[in-house]
Amino acid sequence: MSAHLTVHFSGVPSAALTALTGLPPASTSADDGDAQACALFGLRGADLPLAAITYAHDFGTAPDGWCARLDPVCLLPSAATLRLLALASAPLPEADARELFDLVSGAGVIPGVRWRYSTPLRWYIEADFASDVHTVAPHALPGGDVAAGQPRGTDARRWQAWLNELHMLLFDAAPNLAREARDLPPANGLWLWGGGTVPALASAPFVAVWSDEPVIGGLARLAWLAPLPLPSSPDWLRELPVGRSLLGLGADAAAPDRLAVWLVALQAALDDGRIQSVTLLAGGGSFLMRRRGLFARLRRGLFSR
Numbered sequence: 138m139s140a141h142l143t144v145h146f147s148g149v150p151s152a153a154l155t156a157l158t159g160l161p162p163a164s165t166s167a168d169d170g171d172a173q174a175c176a177l178f179g180l181r182g183a184d185l186p187l188a189a190i191t192y193a194h195d196f197g198t199a200p201d202g203w204c205a206r207l208d209p210v211c212l213l214p215s216a217a218t219l220r221l222l223a224l225a226s227a228p229l230p231e232a233d234a235r236e237l238f239d240l241v242s243g244a245g246v247i248p249g250v251r252w253r254y255s256t257p258l259r260w261y262i263e264a265d266f267a268s269d270v271h272t273v274a275p276h277a278l279p280g281g282d283v284a285a286g287q288p289r290g291t292d293a294r295r296w297q298a299w300l301n302e303l304h305m306l307l308f309d310a311a312p313n314l315a316r317e318a319r320d321l322p323p324a325n326g327l328w329l330w331g332g333g334t335v336p337a338l339a340s341a342p343f344v345a346v347w348s349d350e351p352v353i354g355g356l357a358r359l360a361w362l363a364p365l366p367l368p369s370s371p372d373w374l375r376e377l378p379v380g381r382s383l384l385g386l387g388a389d390a391a392a393p394d395r396l397a398v399w400l401v402a403l404q405a406a407l408d409d410g411r412i413q414s415v416t417l418l419a420g421g422g423s424f425l426m427r428r429r430g431l432f433a434r435l436r437r438g439l440f441s442r
Contacts, residue, residue: 141416234256
């Protein structure tokens with residue numbers, strides 16, 4: 138039996154990977170990157186419980202009940218609507234994030250929930266009741282249009298009322314006023330998404346998973362396979378175990394200089410027969426790397442010498 142490696146890129150569109158690798162997609166689907174990751178573990182459907190999945194990654198255990206993400210975001214007026222601006226490009230310092238989290242979690246606005254802080258940009262609520270509310274992930278909003286991602290469902294109205302009250306608390310919070318004075322986007326909103334209960338997953342279809350990405354890491358844990366730390370360099374490919382393995386990389390790994398290092402190492406492992414197959418996944422696209430012919434391998438060896 139040979140080694141087979143799947144490499145999943147979180148937050149990378151399929152077209153971007155095509156442009157960076159020159160590989161045409163072998164297949165495409167309407168799934169986004171998160172749905173594509175879930176499908177690797179046999180989880181499919183609408184309204185995937187992504188909050189419960191990333192919770193398992195962040196806290197090492199599954200949430201007790203219904204769980205949702207309430208992530209801090211910046212809401213900017215834009216014409217007749219609001220535009221969501223992710224704070225990853227101007228991240229919240231830990232101290233500011235903690236102060237804002239304590240403000241909203243201690244206000245008692247949402248009854249019967251337990252708040253959990255993970256990172257400056259990943260906040261959670263747990264509840265013993267399930268809500269009929271359908272949401273959109275912040276990174277899936279078309280053009281960041283807030284109106285396109287408003288909660289839907291029978292409980293949507295009360296959730297919107299709670300969110301509006303929390304936004305009023307954040308509007309003139311001290312950390313946000315200080316950020317505005319420095320011309321930084323304030324964390325003046327919370328985005329509700331990913332709600333649901335823990336999915337029942339079969340055993341992981343991989344012999345090993347390497348990732349520090351929350352969705353991949355959470356799926357692995359829920360499938361009874363603790364993820365391993367992300368390799369520091371592609372040299373780890375020399376010791377890839379026999380069977381199917383999964384490598385979960387973030388969008389930063391798709392930067393041209395970093396991706397080039399991975400592609401060269403993966404191609405060399407394929408050419409040398411250390412890996413039988415390599416599949417790249419991004420944004421619904423599936424890309425197959427192929428072993429090069431004898432003359433191409435000889436040419437590479439000549440230039441490397």
